[in-house]
Amino acid sequence: MSAGTPSTLFRDAALVVGKDLRLEWRSRVITSQVLPFAVLVLVLFAFALDPDRRILGEATPGLFWLAVLFSTLLALQRAFAVEAADGVTDALRLSGLDPAGIFLGKAAGIAVHLLALELVLGVGVTFFYGTTPHGPVLLVATCLAATAGLAAVGSLYGVLSAGMRARDTLLPLLLLPVVAPVLIAATQAFAAAYDRSSGEGWRWFGLLVVFALLYLAIGIFAFETLLEES
Amino acid sequence: MNTTTGGPLEDRETGSGAGLLRVHPDGTASPGSRRFGIVLSVSVVVFLAVALVISPPDSGAGASENAMGEMVRIMYVHVPVANACYLAFFMTALASVMYLWKKTEGWDSLAAASAEVGVVFTALTLATGSIWGKIAWGTWWEWDARLTSTLLMLVVYIGYLALRRAILDPVVRAKRAAIVGLVAFANVPIVHYSVTWWRGLHQEATISRFDPTIDGGKLFALMFGLLLGVALYVWLMIHRFRLQYAEARLESKGLDVALAERRAEAVADRPQAGAPLAAAAQKGTNP
Numbered sequence: 339m340s341a342g343t344p345s346t347l348f349r350d351a352a353l354v355v356g357k358d359l360r361l362e363w364r365s366r367v368i369t370s371q372v373l374p375f376a377v378l379v380l381v382l383f384a385f386a387l388d389p390d391r392r393i394l395g396e397a398t399p400g401l402f403w404l405a406v407l408f409s410t411l412l413a414l415q416r417a418f419a420v421e422a423a424d425g426v427t428d429a430l431r432l433s434g435l436d437p438a439g440i441f442l443g444k445a446a447g448i449a450v451h452l453l454a455l456e457l458v459l460g461v462g463v464t465f466f467y468g469t470t471p472h473g474p475v476l477l478v479a480t481c482l483a484a485t486a487g488l489a490a491v492g493s494l495y496g497v498l499s500a501g502m503r504a505r506d507t508l509l510p511l512l513l514l515p516v517v518a519p520v521l522i523a524a525t526q527a528f529a530a531a532y533d534r535s536s537g538e539g540w541r542w543f544g545l546l547v548v549f550a551l552l553y554l555a556i557g558i559f560a561f562e563t564l565l566e567e568s
Numbered sequence: 569m570n571t572t573t574g575g576p577l578e579d580r581e582t583g584s585g586a587g588l589l590r591v592h593p594d595g596t597a598s599p600g601s602r603r604f605g606i607v608l609s610v611s612v613v614v615f616l617a618v619a620l621v622i623s624p625p626d627s628g629a630g631a632s633e634n635a636m637g638e639m640v641r642i643m644y645v646h647v648p649v650a651n652a653c654y655l656a657f658f659m660t661a662l663a664s665v666m667y668l669w670k671k672t673e674g675w676d677s678l679a680a681a682s683a684e685v686g687v688v689f690t691a692l693t694l695a696t697g698s699i700w701g702k703i704a705w706g707t708w709w710e711w712d713a714r715l716t717s718t719l720l721m722l723v724v725y726i727g728y729l730a731l732r733r734a735i736l737d738p739v740v741r742a743k744r745a746a747i748v749g750l751v752a753f754a755n756v757p758i759v760h761y762s763v764t765w766w767r768g769l770h771q772e773a774t775i776s777r778f779d780p781t782i783d784g785g786k787l788f789a790l791m792f793g794l795l796l797g798v799a800l801y802v803w804l805m806i807h808r809f810r811l812q813y814a815e816a817r818l819e820s821k822g823l824d825v826a827l828a829e830r831r832a833e834a835v836a837d838r839p840q841a842g843a844p845l846a847a848a849a850q851k852g853t854n855p
Binding site: 494498499502503504505508511512515516518519522523526541542545548549552553556560563564 | 668720723724726727730731734735736743744747748750751752754755758759761762763765766
């Protein structure tokens, strides 16, 4: 690691998050393209599963997290397309920022976008599917832990497939099987919250936390190798 | 196994192309691997005789309704193949770690070869598991924890091979593949636990599981199969690794050949306009 102390690590991470959020504030790509896409997915689910037969209500947790996963793919492609243009990767490498800091910054930026998406989707399922949310503490905790895991794996695989010929088709193939446990755990935790049986849900929350910590650790150690190449 | 893992390093250090990389001029075989192959072929025939004919059918543990009868024979193929696929992916993860540490091409070739052999064994595991499922549950596919997590593992390693194919630069490919090889292996227990918990929730629909007794002839057939599975993996690895190594050498050599050809073309096509460039190129190649 080029810069050692924790304070520089978090300063570097904050710089990268600031840059990504400023970019989003000026370009509005996530807000004007990915958010409408996420809502569109909710509407398409209703077309696929007859809305009159209560299937939507029962399947809400799974549909919510599927919509989150699909939107995550788009958000990731956006987050790393930004880095691929105009030799930004070289600039980042030359900037002297701690690679682990860059990783945490990218992950945090993606996490902020995902949390905004989940908020909109949460309102969306309540509005379109008529599901009344229960257990707000478990719901919010699940969203936070699942988002941390998705953002950590997402930034790792985003930089892995950056600058590659078949990037757009390869990323879903690499990412989706790895985040399958997140889909299972987050869906089960949501289902437990909706059924008011939150004891089971907290166990799934624990799995989400383990997943997030594991991939944050892998990302922190692997990012230096990934940045120094090419 | 020691010779396989030691091979790439030995070759790096001596630079003589000895040991595992010494191959027959016509292919990836060497006298040693040929003899190994002959022994392996004979063993497969003997194994099939033991597993399919000589070993006794299953009579069940305790109650006779648990008996698999003749169907127990699928186990002698399924278990060894599943064992070999875990061995293969463990090898990929180990070689990936070694690559990130040593940064030598041999470890990257080993990881790639093992992943490819592992994908074949995983596909066989799923196929034989599904046949077993048809016998035990009456359907080709159940959302059984082990079948489901094996399927996810197969997709993860197909992604690993796709990533390798998508990157042209050998060093970039080796680094990124090593990290994916590691992540893929770290992911196996997480997928396994999550899928087991997930299926544990819906256990009301009890699936009847056969419970064969493993003793005498059946134990011998199973152990023979396990040993043969590992031996088959080693034999495939020797050939796949040599092929991978030859490919890498061809790749680097091919670039030099292509450069030389383009230079020769430039000299031949444009003797006037290209003269300074061609002269410089020739000065560069043969001073």
